[in-house]
Amino acid sequence: MVDHGIHENPFEGVTSLDRVCDVLQGIAEDRSLQFFSYLHLRGNGKTDRFIANYPLEWRKRYEDKLYIHYDPVVAVGQQSRLPFFWDNSTFIRPYRKAQQRVFYEAGDFGINYGYSIPISGRSGDLGLFSMVVRNERDLISAIRSSGHVIYLLGMQLHDHVSSLGGGGEAQLEGIVLSSRELECLKWTADGCTTEDIAERMSISAATVNYHFSKIVPKFKAMNRHHATIKAVKLGLV
Numbered sequence: 001m002v003d004h005g006i007h008e009n010p011f012e013g014v015t016s017l018d019r020v021c022d023v024l025q026g027i028a029e030d031r032s033l034q035f036f037s038y039l040h041l042r043g044n045g046k047t048d049r050f051i052a053n054y055p056l057e058w059r060k061r062y063e064d065k066l067y068i069h070y071d072p073v074v075a076v077g078q079q080s081r082l083p084f085f086w087d088n089s090t091f092i093r094p095y096r097k098a099q100q101r102v103f104y105e106a107g108d109f110g111i112n113y114g115y116s117i118p119i120s121g122r123s124g125d126l127g128l129f130s131m132v133v134r135n136e137r138d139l140i141s142a143i144r145s146s147g148h149v150i151y152l153l154g155m156q157l158h159d160h161v162s163s164l165g166g167g168g169e170a171q172l173e174g175i176v177l178s179s180r181e182l183e184c185l186k187w188t189a190d191g192c193t194t195e196d197i198a199e200r201m202s203i204s205a206a207t208v209n210y211h212f213s214k215i216v217p218k219f220k221a222m223n224r225h226h227a228t229i230k231a232v233k234l235g236l237v
Contacts, residue, residue: 010153011160018176018214020161021051025210027153028053028131031142034206035111035132038157039074042125049161054132056213058109062102070099077118077128083151087113087136110134115143117154127158175218177236184211185237188228 010023024036037052047068052059068074072095073086088103113136119127131150133139143150180201187197198205212224221227231237
């Protein structure tokens with residue numbers, strides 16, 4: 001594993017939020033960290049951006065049930081400017097049941113331990129960058145070996161996402177897919193399972209699932225198979 005130097009910005013030349021997610025996915029995998037998330041809150045407390053590689057079902061539940069207003073991690077991030085660890089046991093004890101429920105439900109998706117970095121913006125906005133794991137040992141190991149790099153990454157991420165403004169692929173007409181996403185769809189259309197696709201593309205099953213977590217929302221589909229059907233009808237596969 002090679003850490004980025006203090007002057008190296010992994011987001012250099014990245015022009016869309018979609019590609020930002022790809023960069024973060026690679027960095028997380030290099031450090032055996034399963035999940036990442038970045039939340040950008042405007043000065044009025046409203047969510048401006050939320051990017052993450054959490055399972056699609058959890059992300060949808062989080063957004064639909066407005067868990068951002070109950071999430072203890074967001075509450076601490078709004079009050080502190082120091083990085084902090086969190087878990088689903090001692091960290092949540094001081095909070096109300098409604099707030100604890102967010103953590104209990106997140107645990108069903110392997111979201112158990114995290115390290116969050118609050119970042120103050122120039123206009124009273126707040127960025128909250130988190131690296132998340134299923135196993136506490138993996139998180140401690142990553143922070144001990146490259147905590148300073150992860151902290152710098154949070155600063156670079158916040159600055160870069162802010163600089164993208166309202167641009168990126170949201171302004172493009174039609175559905176934009178990376179070559180990897182297209183390949184995942186093509187193998188699915190051929191009847192391949194996640195494990196089959198991982199073997200054919202020489203990537204992990206987790207990375208296949210990550211690609212589909214980005215593909216499915218682009219098609220406004222219910223699942224990967226629904227997205228594949230739509231892709232075939234559009235002539236993309």
